[in-house]
Amino acid sequence: MLKRLIPHPLVSLMLLIVWLGLVNKVTLGNVILGGFLGLVVPAITAPYWPNRPKVGRPLVAAEYVLIVLWDIIVANVQVALIILFKPNKAIQSKWVTVPLELTSPEAITVLAGTITLTPGTVTAALSADGGALLVHCLHAEDEVAVRDEIKSRYEGRLKEIFQ
Numbered sequence: 438m439l440k441r442l443i444p445h446p447l448v449s450l451m452l453l454i455v456w457l458g459l460v461n462k463v464t465l466g467n468v469i470l471g472g473f474l475g476l477v478v479p480a481i482t483a484p485y486w487p488n489r490p491k492v493g494r495p496l497v498a499a500e501y502v503l504i505v506l507w508d509i510i511v512a513n514v515q516v517a518l519i520i521l522f523k524p525n526k527a528i529q530s531k532w533v534t535v536p537l538e539l540t541s542p543e544a545i546t547v548l549a550g551t552i553t554l555t556p557g558t559v560t561a562a563l564s565a566d567g568g569a570l571l572v573h574c575l576h577a578e579d580e581v582a583v584r585d586e587i588k589s590r591y592e593g594r595l596k597e598i599f600q
Contacts, residue, residue, distance in 0.1 A: 449475035544599035
């Protein structure tokens with residue numbers, strides 16, 4: 438019964454938090470309205486999510502978020518240094534193909550989003566068979582090192598979380 442009432446508890450909580458952030462004021466009325474939206478929207482959209490992903494290992498997921506946040510901070514500094522101090526001729530932009538062991542569409546989406554969120558890299562394409570990502574790097578001296586870092590730092594953890 439509770440599963441039918443709250444089919445996606447994390448989405449419900451997220452909607453409440455987003456609502457409170459949008460109205461920018463925590464009052465009883467806003468909490469009630471946000472809670473109502475957090476219950477109604479997932480309940481209405483639940484039939485469109487028949488095979489929602491199972492997220493296992495919440496501690497690994499938390500670790501993943503912290504690693505991504507740290508990598509975003511470090512990459513911001515690296516990109517700033519490249520832009521400020523590297524002459525254009527010394528910048529080595531590269532296209533890197535990252536073969537995937539991930540099979541879950543949600544995990545692949547999170548990986549592609551993570552790469553794009555990290556300054557200096559962007560996921561440009563997913564192969565037709567879903568077996569590889571094409572990543573553009575602002576500056577990369579070694580394509581193999583970039584590929585291996587993405588696979589070890591992100592893909593391995595995502596495999597633990599989603600599969």
